[in-house]
Amino acid sequence: MKENDQEVARAVGALLESQRVGVLGTFGAGSPYCSLVGFSFEPGYGRLYFATTRATRKFANLSETGRVALLVDNRGNREEDLHEASAVTAVGPVTELTGREKDRGAAVHLTRHPSLAGFLESPTTALLALDVERYFLVRRFQEVMVLEVKR
Amino acid sequence: MNLLIPFDRLSEEDRPRAGGKAWALSRLGREGFPVPRGAVVPVEAYRAYVGPTGLRERILLELNRKPFEAMRWEEMWDAALRIRNLFLKTPLPESLRAALFAEIEGLFGNRPVAVRSSAPGEDSAGASFAGLHESFLNVRGASAILERIRLVWASLWSDGALLYRQELKLDVSESAMAVVVQELAEGERSGVAFSKSPVEEDVSLVEAVWGLNQGLVDGTVAPDRWVLDRSSGTLFKHIEAERSEAVRLAPEGTRKEPLLPELRNRPPLEDGEVGRVWSLSMEAEKRFGCPQDVEWTFLGGRPFLLQARPVTAGAKGEPGSRAWNLSLRRSFENLKVLRERIEKRLIPALVKEARDLSGVDLDSLEDEELAKVLEIREEALARWTKVYWDEFIPFAHGARLFGQVYNDRMQPEDPFRFIDLLRPGRMIGTDRNARLEEAAERLRQDPALRSSVTAFRDGRDEGDAAVFLEKVSYELGKDTDLALSGQETRRRLAGFLLEMAARPSLPKRSGEAREDLERAFLDRFQGMERTFAEELLDLARASYRLRDEDNIHLGRLERLRNEARDERLRRSGSGNVLSGGEAARAESNPIPVRPRQMVGSPAGPGLARGRARVVRDRRDLLEFKAGEILVCDAIDPNMTFAVPLCAAIVERRGGMLVHGAIIAREYGLPCVTGVPDATERIQSGDTLTVDGYLGIVVVHDPE
Numbered sequence: 001m002k003e004n005d006q007e008v009a010r011a012v013g014a015l016l017e018s019q020r021v022g023v024l025g026t027f028g029a030g031s032p033y034c035s036l037v038g039f040s041f042e043p044g045y046g047r048l049y050f051a052t053t054r055a056t057r058k059f060a061n062l063s064e065t066g067r068v069a070l071l072v073d074n075r076g077n078r079e080e081d082l083h084e085a086s087a088v089t090a091v092g093p094v095t096e097l098t099g100r101e102k103d104r105g106a107a108v109h110l111t112r113h114p115s116l117a118g119f120l121e122s123p124t125t126a127l128l129a130l131d132v133e134r135y136f137l138v139r140r141f142q143e144v145m146v147l148e149v150k151r
Numbered sequence: 152m153n154l155l156i157p158f159d160r161l162s163e164e165d166r167p168r169a170g171g172k173a174w175a176l177s178r179l180g181r182e183g184f185p186v187p188r189g190a191v192v193p194v195e196a197y198r199a200y201v202g203p204t205g206l207r208e209r210i211l212l213e214l215n216r217k218p219f220e221a222m223r224w225e226e227m228w229d230a231a232l233r234i235r236n237l238f239l240k241t242p243l244p245e246s247l248r249a250a251l252f253a254e255i256e257g258l259f260g261n262r263p264v265a266v267r268s269s270a271p272g273e274d275s276a277g278a279s280f281a282g283l284h285e286s287f288l289n290v291r292g293a294s295a296i297l298e299r300i301r302l303v304w305a306s307l308w309s310d311g312a313l314l315y316r317q318e319l320k321l322d323v324s325e326s327a328m329a330v331v332v333q334e335l336a337e338g339e340r341s342g343v344a345f346s347k348s349p350v351e352e353d354v355s356l357v358e359a360v361w362g363l364n365q366g367l368v369d370g371t372v373a374p375d376r377w378v379l380d381r382s383s384g385t386l387f388k389h390i391e392a393e394r395s396e397a398v399r400l401a402p403e404g405t406r407k408e409p410l411l412p413e414l415r416n417r418p419p420l421e422d423g424e425v426g427r428v429w430s431l432s433m434e435a436e437k438r439f440g441c442p443q444d445v446e447w448t449f450l451g452g453r454p455f456l457l458q459a460r461p462v463t464a465g466a467k468g469e470p471g472s473r474a475w476n477l478s479l480r481r482s483f484e485n486l487k488v489l490r491e492r493i494e495k496r497l498i499p500a501l502v503k504e505a506r507d508l509s510g511v512d513l514d515s516l517e518d519e520e521l522a523k524v525l526e527i528r529e530e531a532l533a534r535w536t537k538v539y540w541d542e543f544i545p546f547a548h549g550a551r552l553f554g555q556v557y558n559d560r561m562q563p564e565d566p567f568r569f570i571d572l573l574r575p576g577r578m579i580g581t582d583r584n585a586r587l588e589e590a591a592e593r594l595r596q597d598p599a600l601r602s603s604v605t606a607f608r609d610g611r612d613e614g615d616a617a618v619f620l621e622k623v624s625y626e627l628g629k630d631t632d633l634a635l636s637g638q639e640t641r642r643r644l645a646g647f648l649l650e651m652a653a654r655p656s657l658p659k660r661s662g663e664a665r666e667d668l669e670r671a672f673l674d675r676f677q678g679m680e681r682t683f684a685e686e687l688l689d690l691a692r693a694s695y696r697l698r699d700e701d702n703i704h705l706g707r708l709e710r711l712r713n714e715a716r717d718e719r720l721r722r723s724g725s726g727n728v729l730s731g732g733e734a735a736r737a738e739s740n741p742i743p744v745r746p747r748q749m750v751g752s753p754a755g756p757g758l759a760r761g762r763a764r765v766v767r768d769r770r771d772l773l774e775f776k777a778g779e780i781l782v783c784d785a786i787d788p789n790m791t792f793a794v795p796l797c798a799a800i801v802e803r804r805g806g807m808l809v810h811g812a813i814i815a816r817e818y819g820l821p822c823v824t825g826v827p828d829a830t831e832r833i834q835s836g837d838t839l840t841v842d843g844y845l846g847i848v849v850v851h852d853p854e
Contacts, residue, residue, distance in 0.1 A: 004744075004827075004828055004831070005743060005744040008744045009743075009744065079205070079207075079208045080208065080211065080324075082208055082211075082212055083208065083211045083212045083214075083215040084211075084215075136747060138748075140215050140216060140217065140750055141212055141215070141216075141750070142748055142750045142845070142847055143748060143749065143750045144746070144747035144748035145744055145745070145746055145747065146744070146745045146746070146747045147743060147744050148743045148744070148745070150743060
């Protein structure tokens, strides 16, 4: 990777590392929908995890389309955000985890969000994996770079 | 909030909010030095202006378009110009205005004052912002003073100040400015004194001019200079100036006037007075604990101190350095001298040298002779490139200086509107483009010729086409890169002309808008001011025009050097270096990171969508198809012949006066300059949307 490409990849990683909660975008029944979710990630940032109960609108939506977007940003709700804040949107297919994949994902997720232990154990909660196809990094108000995730 | 603090009420704790200059003046006053009465508008007032009006964030958005350290000086010029316009167009919040107005009126009434910057950190031992921020003399009345305060605030974001703060690694986002308002001491004689010379250890310096010292400080009036022994004050020597002018108060502001004949032969200071000024500077050094650079003026036989700051060492004039940039701030007078030099001496010499060097048949040379020719051409190119940076580029400041005057007077929505006023009737590049347009028009009119040229392009030689193309090449002139010998280049020229002919002829641009603008601008000036405005406009037009011509002439030297270099490479068997572009592109790997939106500076308003044509070499331009978007590293006037085919221009190099921006405005094309990595990130064939209003380039997903 060239230096300027590496810089983009580092910025994506740094943003994901710095935040704990993101905005999940789903689509269902003819309408878009957004929700706040706690997220975690595998080393290398190819796979992101989040959890939801199955009765939610977001779960219904993502079950319908099989795809989601997750926006992670560092805004501080200040005027300076316009030039200072950056955001990354991860896009890709989403799957509910089972078996050994679920054990692995739950371990990663709980390391980042220990307080979600009870929530994850509930039989009504689904642990989901977003296998990121690409990241969109937005900085400096208007600059947008696309990082393709290689598998 | 205390919005105006008199000097005698400032204390040590106030230093960060009052800035270095105000603090030094108040301390001098307290120590018993003669200092004109004054007060400071502290940084809180600045913050109360830029915060609630949203100006602060707009400034930071402007400066964060790209990493600050990646900005070229010319881009800083642009950003500074945009920011200055924001200040001009943003009124003070009413409550702040009313409060300041009352305090200023109460303290100064209608007495004439000086309004000067006093930035925190300014005039401290490590940093001297001398000359970087604006100051105004002879301002009367609270309304006028408030207006000047806004301009002093704006100068916090001047290109010079931005560069200097970048060099000192100061946090730009935290910058704030206090302003000194001080009663004007209308001195008969004025000057500066260094208790210790910035360049010589054991020496003090005193400089003096008749009248106000503004002329001395901005370099337009030469001072008498005295060199003294630093330890005893003994006079070593007196270097007399050629005294002919003095800066004095005008009804508003100041002006330069011819010196009365009886003063021309008299130094501004008598010997005894030199000693008094020197003593003042030494006394200031003693009080402040380090060598001082003071400004003074004689009023009623008594020297007053106008300013004191630590002596800082002078910077070297490397290209791109601060000192070099400061040289760009040459005053109008200096620019006039520079123009004379460039037009009368440098350009003719450059043209002659290129002509002299071109009369060599490279094919016929022995290897050693060829090496010698290459060496001579390399040397000439290097020498003229230096002249280009040292003299031509600083002269481009003439256009900027005009822009500033234009924007102050007209306060236009578009801070680059003034460029329309500078657009010339003709430029060399435009002439050549017009000849190409004529050739295309012939193809449009003559179907038989068109089919003959089409056949020629496709590899079937046709008599008519060969003659026609020969003639076009000849008319374009030997020095254009289009007019290369060889069948292949001729074929590419054929293809290019057919592309031009395939779209409708360009409408002739009317000069009407330019004349209206000129009239509207000049009508805002009366009397002497109008003469100055006319002279400045003339100078700015010369400055703008030379940006085109010097590039073309330098381009000739570059072409001569390249010819010799190519010939040598050819003989050493390294192959043709000129066709490297395509090969390099073909082997590029799939890139994991690709741009979606790239941000530069808006340099030509408009919106266009089309395929990218990344041009790395002038010859790539002959491949150009109508409606494509020209993406290049740095367009130069030798490349502009393809512009009539473009839908838009994207350039990596930034600035409003870079050639891409100028030529885009000429043709009314959307243009974005200063896009980092443009030619690396964008590939020929990518679909782009160029937003020339906002300075954004969108790279669309492959269809």
